[in-house]
Amino acid sequence: MSRIGKQPITVPNGVTVTVGADNVVTVKGSKGELKQVIDRDIKIEVKDNTVLITRPTDQIRHRAMHGLYRALIANLVKGVTEGYKKELELVGVGFKAANTGNILDLSLGYSHNIIFEIPKELKVATATEKGKNPLITLEGTDKQLLGQVAAKLRSLRKPEPYKGKGVKYTEEVLRRKAGKAAGK
8 A cells, every 4th residue: 555645634724625627636725726637547635624535456556646736736825825935046157147027137147137927826936145146936836846946047057066056945955075185
């Protein structure tokens, strides 16, 4: 049995979970509404303030989807109640970030600035304090979209292993390499 798939999802007050036609789960909460299409083999029951996910057989495919869809629905519930947040740090001399609305203007040491449009479902904020690296804060209800946008921003200038210059997550720990060995 899937250890994750067996666990019931507790639905907090103010959140409604409905299973519509074609196995589409809709979760509404104070921060918005999210939808997830579930495989037709997986059954979802909403009772009282809990959501139970069951699978028809012990096939490898069904076992894999059991835990997956339980985790996805739990992420939807958490997203509409608390939301998700990711912070990126720009490490490097002259690296800058500024935003106007959902348009992000990045200066990452290239010959040109990078203009990046953030999806309207996410909120972006930039902060630059003297003596500290510029920060980009992304907030939203959809965990998958938030992670995808953060990964795309990081891919614009990945941190290099010698000085650590580039765009990195604030909680990320980089493996540093030693430079050239000193001459004889």
